[in-house]
Amino acid sequence: MTKVSRRDFLKLATDSLFALCGMLGLAALLRFFDYQPDPPPPTNFDLGMAANYPPGSRTVIPSIPAILIHSKSGFIVLSLICTHLGCTVEVKEDGFACPCHGSLFDRDGNVQRGPASQLLQKLRLEESPAGNLIVHIK
16 A cells, blocks of 8 residues: 655645536536526417407406406406506405505506506407407517
C-alpha cells in the first residue's frame, strides 16, 4: 500500500471539489436553457350553442371570469374583474359586489358605490357560423 502525502491528498480533494462544482454548474445551466414557459392563457372561449342560453338567463363563466347575460336586446358578456384593483366580484341578486374593497355595481355593471370609478368591462362576443358563442377577452 502506497502512502499518499498530505499535499497530494489536498490536491486530489480540491480538484475533486472543483470538478463537482463544475458539473453542478453545467447541470444548472443546461436546466436553465431547457426551461419551457407555460403556454399563454387562452384569449378566446367557446361557450357552446347560443340556444343553450334562454332569454333572461345570467350565466357565470368561472374560467374567464365573466357573466353571460341574455336580455331582450341580445347577449352581452361582463367581466367579473373589479375595475378598482382587479378582485373578482361576487354575483348578487341586484348586481355585483367586490369583496376586497366594497365596490358595488348594478345588474348592468354600472358603478353604484366606489372606490371603483369605472363600470365593469364588456367583453367582445361573437356568434360563429355554427351558432356557437365566442368570447374574446383581448
